Structures are given as structure tokens and as C-alpha cells.
Amino acid sequence: MKASIDNFSTASAEYAQFRPDYPLELYHYLYARVKHFDCAWDCGTGNGQVAIVLAERFNQVQASDLSAAQIEQAVPHSRIQYSVCRAEQSPFSEQQFDLITVAQAIHWFDFSAFYEELRRVAKPGALLAVWGYGLLSVHPEIDPWIQHFYSATIGPYWDADRHHIDEAYARIPFPLAAVEQAQFSIHKRWSLEQFCGYLGTWSSVKKYIREKGEDPVAQLYPQLRAWWPEEQVLDIRFPIFLKTGHV
Numbered sequence: 001m002k003a004s005i006d007n008f009s010t011a012s013a014e015y016a017q018f019r020p021d022y023p024l025e026l027y028h029y030l031y032a033r034v035k036h037f038d039c040a041w042d043c044g045t046g047n048g049q050v051a052i053v054l055a056e057r058f059n060q061v062q063a064s065d066l067s068a069a070q071i072e073q074a075v076p077h078s079r080i081q082y083s084v085c086r087a088e089q090s091p092f093s094e095q096q097f098d099l100i101t102v103a104q105a106i107h108w109f110d111f112s113a114f115y116e117e118l119r120r121v122a123k124p125g126a127l128l129a130v131w132g133y134g135l136l137s138v139h140p141e142i143d144p145w146i147q148h149f150y151s152a153t154i155g156p157y158w159d160a161d162r163h164h165i166d167e168a169y170a171r172i173p174f175p176l177a178a179v180e181q182a183q184f185s186i187h188k189r190w191s192l193e194q195f196c197g198y199l200g201t202w203s204s205v206k207k208y209i210r211e212k213g214e215d216p217v218a219q220l221y222p223q224l225r226a227w228w229p230e231e232q233v234l235d236i237r238f239p240i241f242l243k244t245g246h247v
Helices: 009-018 024-031 049-054 068-072 111-121 143-153 160-166 192-199 203-212 216-225
Strands: 039-043 060-065 080-084 097-103 122-133 177-190 234-246
Touching: 009 192, 024 049, 024 122, 024 177, 024 234, 039 049, 049 060, 049 080, 049 097, 060 068, 068 080, 097 111, 111 122, 122 160, 143 216, 177 192, 192 216, 203 216
Parallel strands: 039 060, 039 097, 060 080, 097 122
Antiparallel strands: 122 234, 177 234
């Protein structure tokens, strides 16, 4: 079995503060494809961003993550039960879930083991929804700096499986029925400080700091500052790629 990867425990507080959430249109798309709303599993929940939204519609939500530090940052909810476990070895009952969601996380999983576990815990006809978001865009004068930072400065410090994000999950196996794909966008309005806070949550940035002893975001800041006044708030767009299928 592929080794578990936990890249986010050391940045759990920043992750909760700066990571973007997902548009309601994405959830409405999912709900139109779900038959029952008894129980959902948000796998790789992180700080529970998706689980909190699912709890508004489902009677019960199981939200799990490999990182205990991430779970500690999650917001409590009466219909959410948080747990620390591997995606491939969960404590859940057979045929328990109507919907299983995996947001920005499936590329870290052992695919074959996860799908085996999925078939065990999903009800017949349950929906699996996996999605991720790619590199953000801000402004034509700023985006080339961001692309260079992403690809050249910290490119060597990404984990090998990061390529699945760049490929919009095109090569991740998805052995389910009635497979559909859709695209959405995350729209935020951020200051330069908020943007740099988000960059600081990247696992590659954390690895760069550990290995080189300096912060690459601090090195990028003056270049961005030339086009992005500190007091100015700019529109940020993240492209979302989504794939769904029935078990």
C-alpha cells in the first residue's frame, strides 16, 4: 500500500485561515445527483470546510483526515463526527454513505486501496465526488511572477503527486459508473498580505523553508508589491475541476 502523506499538520492553523472555500454552485451540482441525504463522508476533510456545508443538507456527516492537527482546527457541528484515519482504512460501516466527497486530496491516496474501501462503505448507487483547484490568477502583470514562483522557485519542492493537480486529475483512475466532469471557479478578494498568507500554506513552501532556511514568499513579496499596493484588494480566481461517478 502506498505510504500515507501528511503535508499539512505543520500548517494547520494557517490552512484554516487562508485556504479558499468552494462555491455553493458546486454543492448544488452534487445534490442534484444524490438520491438520499442520510449520511455523507468527507474524506481528507482538512479543517472541515466541506463537511460544514454538507451538514446543512445531510442528517449525518463523517469527516476524516490523516492529520490530527487539521482535525483540531475543524469547527464543531452537531451533525458532524470528526475522526483521524487513513482514507484507505476507515472505521466506518459497510454501505453507510450516500455521498463521498474528496476535495483537493485524492492525489495523495493509494488509488486502488481507496476504491476498495469506497466500495465497502458506500451504499449502492452512492455518489463519489472528487475535485481540486489549480493555480490561481490575479492580474496579467502579476500572474507571470506567480507562475515563475510556482514552477521554478518552488517547483522542485512539490511532492511527486502534485502533477495530478496540474493535469486536473486527468490521469487519476476513476472506475465508477455514470462519470461526469464539470468546472467551477473560486472567487476571492484578497489583499497582498492575505495572498502571501495563502502561499505560506503550500507544502512546497514549507519544504523550501526547511531545506534552505529562508522564506521564498518573502523573496517574492517585493516583486508583487510593485504591482499590488498593500492597501489594495484584488480579485482572485481559482479554477476548479470536478469529477463525479456512482458506485
